[in-house]
Amino acid sequence: MSENHLEHPTPKKYVQIAIVLGILTAIEIALYYTEDIVGVFTDPLLIFLAIGKFIIVVGWFMHLRYENKTVNRFFIGGMILALILFTIVMLERASANYS
């Protein structure tokens, strides 16, 4: 049983979540076309929006927020390992470019 005993969303709620996802995607595209105006904030904002969409799909559509802690640990563990890999490779590349 889910450990926090949260009620699963209703179909209406799922549609509302999908609308939010659609709006976030529209904002991403708008940011892409207004890069000259938004400037240096464009990329961080795009990453922030992608993370937001990712969390919404994983949490609500994949129901991870209703799941057992063990399931959460495995999924988050995979994410952390992938981020460690990404960070190490990028740092290595940056140091190689610097030298």
Added chain:
Amino acid sequence: MSSSHAYPHEPTGVETRKLGFWVFLSTEILFFGTLITTFMIFKGSDFPGMKLTDVYDIPFTSISSFILLMSSLTMVLAHNALEANDQEKTRVWLLATAMLGAVFLAGQIYEFTEFYHKGFELSTNIFSSSFYVLTGFHGLHVFVGVVLLLALWGIGQRQKGLTLEGGMNLEFVALYWHFVDIVWIVLFTVVYLI
């Protein structure tokens, strides 16, 4: 997805098959993490006489992204309908999800064809190779997902239909499909927008 049943006989409290599937998804994260890292390393590599922005068709890819995003909605509605034991709706939403996935795939094939015509080929340079490997593997995952969805739809056409017990199968396919969607959420930003 649903965790409405306790599994006290399992040391983890989660059904073993389900936990195994989440572990599989975790390994898939590492797989795509590696491909994304490789892509990011070579992203700066130019290819002669062309800018990346000349190749990408952002409006087209945006529509494709929206279609895949909405397929996650139809997938979760299929799962919800099965929980309510509504066979008809389950089949309709499954078929809708498969169709949306097929449209996304058709879009990707069209996009790749256009890129080839513009001279952005698999062997153009190391960046183009990393692009095709990354997006191609995602497309392959979508294809597998569409096949699984159609198989489930076919099972649902039988007299017995999809059952709650068999619903575990739908649950795994749904998890897989949503995973394919979250990978694209990352790819759309990393590959196309940034």
